[in-house]
Amino acid sequence: GAVVSQHPSWVICKSGTSVKIECRSLDFQATTMFWYRQFPKQSLMLMATSNEGSKATYEQGVEKDKFLINHASLTLSTLTVTSAHPEDSSFYICSAPLATGELFFGEGSRLTVL
Amino acid sequence: AQSVTQLDSQVPVFEEAPVELRCNYSSSVSVYLFWYVQYPNQGLQLLLKYLSGSTLVESINGFEAEFNKSQTSFHLRKPSVHISDTAEYFCAVSQGGPRGTDKLIFGTGTRLQVFP
Numbered sequence: 001g002a003v004v005s006q007h008p009s010w011v012i013c014k015s016g017t018s019v020k021i022e023c024r025s026l027d028f029q030a031t032t033m034f035w036y037r038q039f040p041k042q043s044l045m046l047m048a049t050s051n052e053g054s055k056a057t058y059e060q061g062v063e064k065d066k067f068l069i070n071h072a073s074l075t076l077s078t079l080t081v082t083s084a085h086p087e088d089s090s091f092y093i094c095s096a097p098l099a100t101g102e103l104f105f106g107e108g109s110r111l112t113v114l
Numbered sequence: 115a116q117s118v119t120q121l122d123s124q125v126p127v128f129e130e131a132p133v134e135l136r137c138n139y140s141s142s143v144s145v146y147l148f149w150y151v152q153y154p155n156q157g158l159q160l161l162l163k164y165l166s167g168s169t170l171v172e173s174i175n176g177f178e179a180e181f182n183k184s185q186t187s188f189h190l191r192k193p194s195v196h197i198s199d200t201a202e203y204f205c206a207v208s209q210g211g212p213r214g215t216d217k218l219i220f221g222t223g224t225r226l227q228v229f230p
Contacts, residue, residue, distance in 0.1 A: 004157060036220075041123065044204070044220040093157070103218070105150075105157035 003027055004096050006106035013084055014114055021079045021109045023050075023094030029074035030096035035067075038091040038108075050077040050094075084113045116141045118207050120221035128229050129197055135190040135224045137179075137205030145207045147188040148218065149179055152202040161203070164188065175199075200228045 003026040013019050023033055031052045036044040048069050049057040056069035066088075068080040077096075081088050093108040119138045127133045139145060149161040162173040169181040179190045188205060205221040 006157075009155075034217075041222065043118070043222050044218075046217055046219075095158070102160060105159070107155065107157045 004094065004104045004106040006092075006094055006109050008109060009107055010110045010112075012112045012114060015085050016083055018080055018082045019084055019111060021081075021092055021094075021111070023077045023079070023096070023106050025075045025096045025104075028096075028098055030077075031074060033071060033077040033094055033096045034103075035069065035077075035079050036093040036095070038093060044093060047079075047092075052077075081111065084111070086113045089113045116145065116207055116219050118205050118219055118221035120203075120205055120224050122224050123222065124225045124227065126227045126229065127195055130194045132193050133191065133195050133199075133226065135203050135205075135226065137188045137190065137221060139186050139188065139205075139207045141186075141207065147179075147181060148206040148208065149173075149177070149188070149190050150204045150206060150220075152204065152223075154201070158204065161190075195226070195228050197228050197230060199226060201226060 005024045005026055007022045011019055033050040035047045037047050038044045046059050047062045050069045050071040052071045052074055058064050066082055071077040089112050091108050091110050095103045095105040097103050117140045121136045147164040150158040151161045152158045162171045162179055164171050164181045172178045177192045179188050181188050202223045202225050204223045206218045208218050
């Protein structure tokens, strides 16, 4: 079946640094990818919709300058957490739809900011 | 606004026992409902979905869920669980397109832990 892969699966960084998380669709092309954030014991919250070749669409309350999204190719979307702070520590998950519409999710990336 | 409530954060159960994971939603319009499963160290996988038609939907591994419009529920059930069913289960609702590509609103998840 279709596979979506995220890298890294776990990253620890110092406060003030930037971290990039990659989301790849391994065996299909995705013009759209979705980025979610999950706090412990809470729901997955949609952060933004990544669109290949155009700007991402952010959900209300999500800082565009804080969470930079780039969808440069049909198989890769990146989320960069800029100037990360401890409150940005979370589990970030991406998903990509097949042409049929079925969504496939990555394994998630756990960010810990010290 | 839509919302999804999963009342049980954890459900411990012995192997071969029946299980029900509860999911309630709120929406003023028609919705499409999904259950996703997340096994340890893996991404979310679609377990089953309700789009229209029969209110009872089944998955290939023995789970089923019934859409109850009057009770705004979409509870997940399995008559006999296995150790391998241990995972996190998420209920989700989409108001938009039925294929699931539209924005999904997730519940907080229920951790099903099956003991031998």
